[in-house]
Amino acid sequence: MKIAIIHEWLDSYAGSERVVEQMLACFPEADLYALCDFLPDSQRGFLGGKVPTTSFIQRLPFAQKMFRNYLQFMPLAIEQFDLQGYDLVISSSHAVAKGVITGPGTKHVSYVHSPMRYAWDLQHQYLRQAGLTRGLKGLYTRWLLHKLRGWDQLSAARPDVILGNSRYIAERIRKVWRREAEVLHPPVNLQGFPLSTAPRTHFVVAGRQVPYKRVELVAEAFARMPELKLVIAGDGPSAPLVAAAAKGAPNIEIRGRVPQAELVSLVQGARAFVFAAEEDFGIAMVEAQACGTPLIVYGRGGARDIVAEGTTGLFFEEQSADAIVAAVRDFVAREAAFTPEACHAQAQQFSIPEFRRKLLEVVSRDQAPPLPAFMTAEAT
Template sequence: MTRIAIVHEWLDSYAGSERVLEQMLIAFPEADLFALCDFLPENERGFLNGRVPRTSFIQRMPFARKRFRNYLQLMPIAVEQFDLSGYDVVLSSSHAVAKGAITGPGQRHISYVHSPMRYAWDLQHQYLREAGLTRGLKSLYTRWLLHKLRMWDQASAARPDVLLGNSTYIAERIRKAWGREAGVLHPPVDLDGFPMQRDKAGHFLVASRQVPYKRVELVVEAFAGMPDLVLKVAGDGPSGPRVRAAAAGAQNVHVLGRVSRGELIGLTQSARAFVFAAEEDFGIAMVEAQAAGTPLIAYGKGGAVDIVQPGETGLLFREQSVPAIQAAVREFLAGPGIAPEACRANAERFSEQGFREALQAMVGS
């Protein structure tokens, strides 16, 4: 029997990368699990099916439960301490250091890459600005630390035998940062959680965490200038005040704040179109909208390029601006219409079962 180890970065919540890990664990139920640290709350541990991960020394560092990310500079060393010599295949799920796990001759390492370390590469300057580290000794130390991380990140990118990006966008980032070619395996999406609905209501929908790069306020400004169309806005976050300010006085824009999952599903199923203005690594929310039979109007960079089939399941706009969004919405309304069945068929490309089968085929080959 093939002996398999799965290496995950850290466990503190059930979020996007953990949904990928969940499908890896289903695909390989006999695999052993390694993680730098495990602070998952009890009510979110169900997807582990009773597994207890083998953790690193990060688990025992002072204040790690609340501040394990502060030990970022030690994480490359920590992942290299895992003894994986007893396994035939190592499967890593990486957005920081997991792909740096050490394997030897005769072992196969397949690394599923959510993204190269963004704060160490092209988003370094944004990270320094947002952290208030643009000048001074602390800034200098942080820049030195990020420089060292980049050196390790690029060197350790040579370790996996196979690199898989979660989109063509991430595969390009891998090529740019690491100088390696990567295959593409889209992340698994729970399509059954968003059943298709043919009958649509009159509203458009934007639903996401409200952080700066999501550009939700742009969508709100665009619809505030189109008072004949109704926009519903679901979600909250640090950019919430900017979103509400953009909606002020617009009777056709309804800012709902955080909604339950059931409410989100209903809003998505009944929307005329789902509007997405972010440059996202992939964009699971867009696939969920397609599963519900809802067309997409999305910014034409990042993961949206892999998801939207222009003219058949939605359309793409070419710049993050109010006029571009308004023009795309008007183009959508003037078009011949998009069938919910076409959207659902498109979403089937991103199923959980398809993800598991692709990984199983790679491990078995």
């Protein structure tokens, strides 16, 4: 088979690139395409020496630092890749990659990290944060997003199979594209997060401190529960807000950014991992469960796929300190029900081998379209 893997852009080794890494592991003979490639040499290892074929965006002025500013050209650019002769195309899409044009003899499987939120349900939030609610620039951006939505919905008909990275994303795909998506959770490297059955002494929240993570709500909640110790690991632009919410409470320890080994140790020693963000999936939650650590998390987004409620964790249903306090107290009352072994077992369904197995199963499946009803045996 002749195979192509399509990714939007390559500028860092992050979440979506880890998915591409496993696609390449499944299909090492595949050709790689990307709108642009500005990966630093230190992060190119996952490509296995492949040099991707890039689009004209690679050569536009100031593209290395400003390629996202060329969003208006990306639908055109992705359609210019010549994919004649390929038997299989796999796209890794969070913007336009699913819009590649393939012929009738090519099977196209699109792994969708998320439809473009800034063009759909988060448009108004994006415009506010970018200061584009008024003026000519704001008007142009609204027009651009309007045009982009039309292309996005039209091009959603092109893949033969759409895979969403969680049930939450599958629901968004159904809402904005009117397509049904199978769920294939992203691969999580669990080897660095081994099961621990050592005594657990504290609660932990960890990760980059940015506004949508709502770490300040966790700090505010534990400031009201002086009998319970909380360790906060990570940094970011919301760090001052988090520190203010902690109010100097002696039961809250703010460590900032910590080395990976220390982070794993903190999670392994935690009574529970507390997470207040709404994520499309949520790799940090899977890593915590792999350590045998239960989860107390906001019950929206990918968390619904990750947590077995009552067995490996609990949900709170609103992003507020009051809701977190109630969930933590409920957890403490039922703590014996959450075993490290159950948490560890739950995490295994999100492992790298599971991702590879399921992806290979999908691409090898016969995807011939169903016959119209009047041509079936039942109709006769």
